[in-house]
Amino acid sequence: xxxxxxxxxxxxxxxxxxxxxxxxxxxxxxxxxxxxxxxxxxxxxxxxxxxxxxxxxxxxxxxxxxxxxxxxxxxxxxxxxxxxxxxxxxxxxxxxxxxxxxxxxxxxxxxxx
Amino acid sequence: xxxxxxxxxxxxxxxxxxxxxxxxxxxxxxxxxxxxxxxxxxxxxxxxxxxxxxxxxxxxxxxxxxxxxxxxxxxxxxxxxxxxxxxxxxxxxxxxxxxxxxxxxxxxxxxxx
Numbered sequence: 001x002x003x004x005x006x007x008x009x010x011x012x013x014x015x016x017x018x019x020x021x022x023x024x025x026x027x028x029x030x031x032x033x034x035x036x037x038x039x040x041x042x043x044x045x046x047x048x049x050x051x052x053x054x055x056x057x058x059x060x061x062x063x064x065x066x067x068x069x070x071x072x073x074x075x076x077x078x079x080x081x082x083x084x085x086x087x088x089x090x091x092x093x094x095x096x097x098x099x100x101x102x103x104x105x106x107x108x109x110x111x112x113x
Numbered sequence: 114x115x116x117x118x119x120x121x122x123x124x125x126x127x128x129x130x131x132x133x134x135x136x137x138x139x140x141x142x143x144x145x146x147x148x149x150x151x152x153x154x155x156x157x158x159x160x161x162x163x164x165x166x167x168x169x170x171x172x173x174x175x176x177x178x179x180x181x182x183x184x185x186x187x188x189x190x191x192x193x194x195x196x197x198x199x200x201x202x203x204x205x206x207x208x209x210x211x212x213x214x215x216x217x218x219x220x221x222x223x224x225x226x
Contacts, residue, residue, distance in 0.1 A: 031211065041222075043115065043203050044156070046214030087156065091211060099144060099211040100169050103156040 002027045004104035006088050012110045013078055021073040021107045023088030031093035033071050034101060035064050038085045047073075047086075078111045085109070116140065117218035119204050125224045131192040134221045136204030138185055144168070144207045145187040146215060147179055151200040162187055163210050194225045 005024045013019055025033065032051055036044035048057045050066040057064050061082065063074040073086055085108050089101040116139035126132055138145050147159040158171035162181035173179075176194075181187045191198060201222050205215040 034214065036217075041220075043117075043205075043217035043219045045115075046216065049214055089156075098169065099146065099161045099163070099207070100158045100171060101146075101156075101215065102158070105155045 002090060002092055002102040004088055004090055004102055006086075006104035006107050008107060009105070010108040010110070012112065013075075015079055015111055015113050016077050018074070018076045018078070020075070021086055021088075021109070023071040023073070023104055024069060025071070025088075025090050026069075027090050027092055027102075029093035031091040031098070033066055034089040034091070035062075035071070035073055036087040036089065038087055038106070040085075044087055075109070078109075080111045080113050083109055083111045115216050115218060117204055117206050117216050119202075119218035119221050121221060122219070123222050123224075125226060126194060128194055128196060128225055130194050130225075131190065132194065132223065134189040134191070134202055134204075134223075136187045136189070136206075136218060138187070138204075138206030139216050142206035142208050142216070143185065144210060145181055145185070146205040146207075147173075147187070147189050148203045148205065148217075149200050150203060150220070156203070159189070168210060191223070196225050199223055199225045 003026045035047040038044045048064040085106040089103040118137040143164045159173040161169040179189045201220045203220045205217045
């Protein structure tokens with residue numbers, strides 16, 4: 001069964017204090033690893049898709065990396081507007097649920113000014 | 114605005130009742146996905162439709178059903194509602210059966226009293 005575990009559950013940072021969020025996963029065959037940002041009461045907002053180990057993607061202060069067992073979301077010099085819940089999800093390459101995303105529980109990031 | 118439209122935004126109803134949630138996908142997207150988000154379960158995949166046909170099914174209760182119409186909008190029907198069905202229900206869309214970043218709507222908050 002596909003599983004996604006995110007840590008930590010919550011992270012508090014000072015503005016400018018860089019850190020990383022972890023996403024550990026188990027899957028029979030990975031089609032893609034997705035990162036989303038979700039603000040309170042809103043739908044998840046797509047950030048990145050990673051397809052194979054060693055791949056990296058960047059967007060502003062965010063950088064996502066992928067290994068065969070984990071993905072990291074690195075946040076460099078965060079600002080208060082980066083405060084949100086960050087969700088990791090995977091898509092399995094096989095089976096009858098090709099389009100299904102399995103989500104982790106998320107990491108709640110709070111950045112203090 | 115993500116381009117995925119969900120109505121209504123809020124719904125309050127009594128136990129035992131039936132409700133219908135509506136989703137219009139982003140222009141050009143053929144797949145529609147339904148997810149349920151509760152505090153204790155996180156984002157859970159319910160069902161996927163592609164161009165009018167059911168493609169994948171998650172842990173969707175028998176009391177719940179969905180369909181996708183020829184104009185590609187989708188409806189999620191929830192019947193015999195229970196208190197535990199209170200949650201945020203999200204619709205997402207993508208161009209194909211699977212693929213890159215799924216685009217989520219802003220959700221329907223269902224409260225069963």
